[in-house]
Amino acid sequence: MKIRGVLFDKDGTLIDFFGLWLEAAQKVVPEFIRRNGFSGCEDLENALYESIGICDGQVDPNGALAYKSFAEIAEDIGRVLEKYSLDFDKKRTEDQMKRMFEKAMQGEDAKIVPLAELGGLFEELKAREICIGLATADTQKSAENCMRKLGVLEYLDYLGADDGRKQPKPAPDMLLDFARQNKIQPAEVLVAGDTRNDMLFAKKAGAKSAGVLSGVSKEKDLREYADFIIPSVEEIPKLLDALEGEI
Known part of the structure; x- marks a missing residue:
C-alpha cells in the first residue's frame, strides 16, 4: 500500500x-x-x-x-x-x-538542533502529496514552540502531544487521530522514530515503522521492532521510493 x-x-x-x-x-x-x-x-x-x-x-x-x-x-x-x-x-x-x-x-540557551534540513525534507514530502505529522511525549506548548523555532510548524498537518486527553505512545491514539484528520488509513502511515516505543506505537495502529539511528537507540535496540532501519530522517524519501517500487 x-x-x-x-x-x-x-x-x-x-x-x-x-x-x-x-x-x-x-x-x-x-x-x-x-x-x-x-x-x-x-x-x-x-x-x-x-x-x-x-x-x-x-x-x-x-x-x-x-x-x-x-x-x-x-x-x-x-x-x-x-x-x-x-x-x-x-x-x-x-x-x-x-x-x-x-x-x-x-530558554535562550536551549539547544534545539535539527537532525536534518527539515524545511527541505518537508517540502519534498509535500511535493509528493504526503501528509506530515508529529507525535511526541512533549507538551503541546513545548512542541509547537520547538517547531516554530525551527521554521517548520506550517508544514505540519497534525501535531499530537501530551495534552492530558490522548493516551501517550505506544497507545495508538495520536496515529489514529492523524489518519482520521487527514482522511487516510493507518496502514498508509509510516512512523519515524528513534525508540522501541515508537515502533510499538506504529504496530498497535497497523502502520509501518522506520527506526532512525540519530537518537537514543542503536540498531540492536530497534532491529526486533522496526519494519525498516535508517540512519536518519534524511533517508525517508529514499525509503518511500523503495516502497513505491514494491507496489
Whole structure:
C-alpha cells in the first residue's frame, strides 16, 4: 500500500535529543529537589536520575526520559520518593515536571538542533502529496514552540502531544487521530522514530515503522521492532521510493 502520511517523533528523530532533553534534565532534577525541600536526602538526586533513565550521564533508550509522558515520569519519580518516605502528590509532581522542563527547553540557551534540513525534507514530502505529522511525549506548548523555532510548524498537518486527553505512545491514539484528520488509513502511515516505543506505537495502529539511528537507540535496540532501519530522517524519501517500487 502506498504511504500517504509520515508521522514523526520529535526528539532524537527531528531534533537532537541529548543537547535538549539531557541538559534540561540536569537542570530540572536539582531544581525539583530544591523546590520541594528534599535537599537533605542522601543519594536522592542519583535515584531520581535513574528513575527517568539517566545513569552516569548516559540515557537509557528504554528509560522514561526517552519516551514517556510527564504523567508517567511523575509516577516513576513517585516510586523513588516513597522509598525515601517523602511526600508525593502525582498531579503536583507532573505539573512541576511540565513547567520546569518547558522553562529549561524554551530558554535562550536551549539547544534545539535539527537532525536534518527539515524545511527541505518537508517540502519534498509535500511535493509528493504526503501528509506530515508529529507525535511526541512533549507538551503541546513545548512542541509547537520547538517547531516554530525551527521554521517548520506550517508544514505540519497534525501535531499530537501530551495534552492530558490522548493516551501517550505506544497507545495508538495520536496515529489514529492523524489518519482520521487527514482522511487516510493507518496502514498508509509510516512512523519515524528513534525508540522501541515508537515502533510499538506504529504496530498497535497497523502502520509501518522506520527506526532512525540519530537518537537514543542503536540498531540492536530497534532491529526486533522496526519494519525498516535508517540512519536518519534524511533517508525517508529514499525509503518511500523503495516502497513505491514494491507496489
